[in-house]
Amino acid sequence: MTRTKRASSTDVARLAGVSQSAVSRAFSAKGAISDQLRQKVRAAALQLGYRPNALASSLITNRTNMIALMTGDIANPHYARTINAFSLGLQERGLHVLLISLVDGQKVEDAVEEVLRYRVDGVIVISAALSAEVGEACQQVGVPVVLYNRYVKQPNVCSVRIENSDGGRRIADFLVDEGHQRVGFISGTPVDPTSADREEGFTRRIAQRGAEIVARVEGGFDFDSGRSGFAQIWTGQRQPSAVFCASDLMALGALDAARHDFGLDVPQDVSIVGFDDLPAAAWPSYQLTTIRQPVEAMVKTGLDLLMARINDPSATTQTVLIPGELVVRSSTRTSGAG
Amino acid sequence: MTRTKRASSTDVARLAGVSQSAVSRAFSAKGAISDQLRQKVRAAALQLGYRPNALASSLITNRTNMIALMTGDIANPHYARTINAFSLGLQERGLHVLLISLVDGQKVEDAVEEVLRYRVDGVIVISAALSAEVGEACQQVGVPVVLYNRYVKQPNVCSVRIENSDGGRRIADFLVDEGHQRVGFISGTPVDPTSADREEGFTRRIAQRGAEIVARVEGGFDFDSGRSGFAQIWTGQRQPSAVFCASDLMALGALDAARHDFGLDVPQDVSIVGFDDLPAAAWPSYQLTTIRQPVEAMVKTGLDLLMARINDPSATTQTVLIPGELVVRSSTRTSGAG
DNA sequence: TTGAAAGCGGTACCAG
DNA sequence: CTGGTACCGCTTTCAA
Numbered sequence: 001m002t003r004t005k006r007a008s009s010t011d012v013a014r015l016a017g018v019s020q021s022a023v024s025r026a027f028s029a030k031g032a033i034s035d036q037l038r039q040k041v042r043a044a045a046l047q048l049g050y051r052p053n054a055l056a057s058s059l060i061t062n063r064t065n066m067i068a069l070m071t072g073d074i075a076n077p078h079y080a081r082t083i084n085a086f087s088l089g090l091q092e093r094g095l096h097v098l099l100i101s102l103v104d105g106q107k108v109e110d111a112v113e114e115v116l117r118y119r120v121d122g123v124i125v126i127s128a129a130l131s132a133e134v135g136e137a138c139q140q141v142g143v144p145v146v147l148y149n150r151y152v153k154q155p156n157v158c159s160v161r162i163e164n165s166d167g168g169r170r171i172a173d174f175l176v177d178e179g180h181q182r183v184g185f186i187s188g189t190p191v192d193p194t195s196a197d198r199e200e201g202f203t204r205r206i207a208q209r210g211a212e213i214v215a216r217v218e219g220g221f222d223f224d225s226g227r228s229g230f231a232q233i234w235t236g237q238r239q240p241s242a243v244f245c246a247s248d249l250m251a252l253g254a255l256d257a258a259r260h261d262f263g264l265d266v267p268q269d270v271s272i273v274g275f276d277d278l279p280a281a282a283w284p285s286y287q288l289t290t291i292r293q294p295v296e297a298m299v300k301t302g303l304d305l306l307m308a309r310i311n312d313p314s315a316t317t318q319t320v321l322i323p324g325e326l327v328v329r330s331s332t333r334t335s336g337a338g
Numbered sequence: 339m340t341r342t343k344r345a346s347s348t349d350v351a352r353l354a355g356v357s358q359s360a361v362s363r364a365f366s367a368k369g370a371i372s373d374q375l376r377q378k379v380r381a382a383a384l385q386l387g388y389r390p391n392a393l394a395s396s397l398i399t400n401r402t403n404m405i406a407l408m409t410g411d412i413a414n415p416h417y418a419r420t421i422n423a424f425s426l427g428l429q430e431r432g433l434h435v436l437l438i439s440l441v442d443g444q445k446v447e448d449a450v451e452e453v454l455r456y457r458v459d460g461v462i463v464i465s466a467a468l469s470a471e472v473g474e475a476c477q478q479v480g481v482p483v484v485l486y487n488r489y490v491k492q493p494n495v496c497s498v499r500i501e502n503s504d505g506g507r508r509i510a511d512f513l514v515d516e517g518h519q520r521v522g523f524i525s526g527t528p529v530d531p532t533s534a535d536r537e538e539g540f541t542r543r544i545a546q547r548g549a550e551i552v553a554r555v556e557g558g559f560d561f562d563s564g565r566s567g568f569a570q571i572w573t574g575q576r577q578p579s580a581v582f583c584a585s586d587l588m589a590l591g592a593l594d595a596a597r598h599d600f601g602l603d604v605p606q607d608v609s610i611v612g613f614d615d616l617p618a619a620a621w622p623s624y625q626l627t628t629i630r631q632p633v634e635a636m637v638k639t640g641l642d643l644l645m646a647r648i649n650d651p652s653a654t655t656q657t658v659l660i661p662g663e664l665v666v667r668s669s670t671r672t673s674g675a676g
Numbered sequence: 677t678t679g680a681a682a683g684c685g686g687t688a689c690c691a692g
Numbered sequence: 693c694t695g696g697t698a699c700c701g702c703t704t705t706c707a708a
Contacts, residue, residue: 006479006480008700008701008702009701009702010701010702018678018679019678019679019680020679020680020701020702020703021678021679021680021703021704022677022678022679023702024701024702024703024704025677025678025703028703032677032678033677033678034677034678037677037678049478049479051451051454051455051479052455052701052702053397053455053457053700053701053702054455054456054457055393055396055397055402055456055457055701055702056397056684056700056701056702056703057701057702057703058393058684058702059391059393059394059397059683059684059685059686059700059701059702059703060683060684060701060702060703060704061684061702061703062684064393066436066456069437073422074412074418074419074421074422074425075415075418075419075422075617077413077415077418080412080413080415080418081412081413083412084411084412084413084439087412087437087439088439088441091438091439091441096436096438096452096456097436097437097438098404098434098435098436098437099407099425099435099436099437100429100434100435101422101425101426101429103426103429113389114434116389117389117390117391117392118392118393118404118434119391119392119393140387141344141387141389142344223617223621227622252621253621256621256622256623257622259622259623260622260623261622279413279561280618283561283590283591283594284565284594284595284597284598284599285594285597285598285623285624286623346684346685346686347685347686348685348686356694356695357694357695357696358685358686358687358695358696359687359688359694359695359696359697360693360694360695361686362686362687362688363687363693363694366687370693370694371693371694372693372694375693375694390685390686391684391685391686392686393685393686394684394685394686394687394700395685395686395687395700396686396700397684397685397686397687397699397700397701397702398685398686398687398688398699398700399686399687399688399700400700677708678707678708679706679707679708680705680706680707680708681704681705681706682703682704682705682706683702683703683704683705684701684702684703684704685700686699686700687698687699687700688697688698688699689696689697689698689699690695690696690697690698691694691695691696691697692693692694692695692696
């Protein structure tokens with residue numbers, strides 16, 4: 001019984017002996033229709049395996065109930081949990097997710113162009129890769145955009161992000177408080193403002209406190225770059241007593257490098273700090289000191305901003321900054337003095 | 339200049355002084371149209387910020403170029419990398435991803451129902467949660483389905499999966515070869531056939547080889563259940579010399595429990611084996627012996643199956659079994675004898 | 677409440 | 693190659 005063509009509202013109407021309007025009303029929540037008629041329609045629909053075509057209706061309602069989620073590498077656990085939270089949150093709100101993975105070399109504009117063809121009701125940008133062009137293009141066609149942990153000097157684009165600079169500052173304070181005077185830093189992808197901001201706050205405060213950054217290497221936010229970054233630092237001219245990595249994943253790599261590639265004792269020989277508070281940061285093997293990103297809260301905020309704009313496109317745009325929380329575990333030395 | 343209404347092909351046609359058909363052709367790859375006309379149309383389109391409405395065209399072409407990806411917990415690294423691979427592969431093929439996260443309590447049928455409204459060209463099921471109903475519903479409306487690491491006794495549904503039973507068998511052989519006689523097992527979610535198959539192959543072969551399963555606990559595929567599962571095993575009546583966990587994530591938890599909660603030496607005191615070969619399995623802290631799932635190859639196969647069915651719905655359905663590969667690292671003891 | 681008819685934004689067939 | 697026209701499946705006035 002393979003049917004090559006799906007039943008349409010016309011088919012249902014014919015079978016039920018009612019008008020097409022009746023079918024439409026039977027499936028719409030606020031349709032003014034008698035129970036009796038609705039029953040009849042539903043029965044016919046069931047018999048034909050009819051399901052309303054959401055795309056056809058979008059044509060007239062101007063709502064697709066689809067939101068584009070533009071992301072970077074999903075395999076990166078930080079993105080993974082963010083996507084997960086957004087995906088669940090959107091579904092709870094009755095929206096569907098059009099997932100776009102930005103590939104490294106890919107032209108961002110093309111991806112946006114593509115998405116706009118699908119008439120999504122909104123766009124959420126999580127990726128590290130894009131920014132201004134997107135806001136531009138979407139704004140022109142009136143599609144609300146929310147930037148997650150990104151920002152752009154553009155008006156009319158909402159964003160939520162963690163206080164990166166402040167996070168870096170807290171880590172600097174913490175390390176100096178614990179007696180560190182020579183520290184190192186492993187950055188994320190060079191172009192990423194997230195990494196830059198964390199570094200800025202860190203660097204500035206380290207200097208203010210009279211400590212010194214004796215090594216800095218460029219990483220790429222992934223495990224391996226943390227591992228090789230640490231190696232580069234440790235084999236360099238001056239060895240720091242603590243290394244701050246711009247992301248947890250890199251910190252895990254750095255920690256493993258310290259322990260397993262160099263046979264060091266962490267935190268006695270060197271302290272390691274990350275940023276994000278991934279689940280793995282709490283695993284017994286790592287016990288990483290880090291800045292916690294309250295993902296749930298951030299995602300909720302992002303969704304609220306998006307929904308607000310969708311429901312009222314003229315609503316003022318907002319930028320919400322969310323403070324991180326220093327989570328001290330045992331990858332960092334605690335000074336005897338307290 | 340915020341426009342509340344987007345330009346349509348009619349608008350472009352009017353501005354360019356051409357027919358609507360011309361606009362359509364100008365944006366379709368195989369449109370028989372002169373370069374000159376195309377230029378003119380494109381210019382007008384650019385001026386109006388026009389983009390073809392993919393949804394409207396789907397109405398007539400019966401193709402949306404959207405594929406539903408139904409998944410479980412994205413935060414689980416195993417799912418994350420699978421989704422990543424599918425997402426990239428689909429994009430390469432010019433398809434878009436409608437991402438559906440199955441929530442635990444959620445009725446699967448509802449999710450499918452929802453997806454079918456969007457007229458996706460195909461469905462890929464990665465989740466642990468669903469199976470038969472989906473195939474049923476989709477098949478009735480002629481939407482190709484591919485099951486990833488799932489199966490169902492249903493005809494007309496394609497699937498790819500790793501040889502779970504065989505993987506369990508190989509691990510049993512490996513452990514016995516290395517001199518283990520008393521082993522333990524931590525399962526995944528009880529209802530999951532993936533876990534059951536791995537266990538079946540493992541258990542049977544362990545018995546065949548004259549070794550013994552001295553402990554078995556139920557886990558849930560996550561880190562914590564591996565950790566607590568190991569604790570349960572180790573504090574039980576008889577301690578095994580090796581524990582096989584139905585997934586890597588659980589194995590990492592078990593390994594951490596052994597080392598950090600019980601102060602054991604892995605692999606001297608106890609060997610730990612997982613299944614999946616997550617990136618983390620290769621991290622220096624873990625060095626987990628496991629069965630590698632060739633994710634890229636499996637996903638490619640899944641996509642090929644899906645595309646074949648989309649292009650020819652009458653194509654015969656296939657089930658592809660892909661063998662896993664035993665990856666021996668240092669979480670397992672190597673017998674001196676070799 | 678119910679039905680008829682006019683589109684929503686495109687595509688495809690047809691004649692020229 | 694180009695334009696006219698019917699129609700995809702649904703929602704939404706507007707009358708009845």
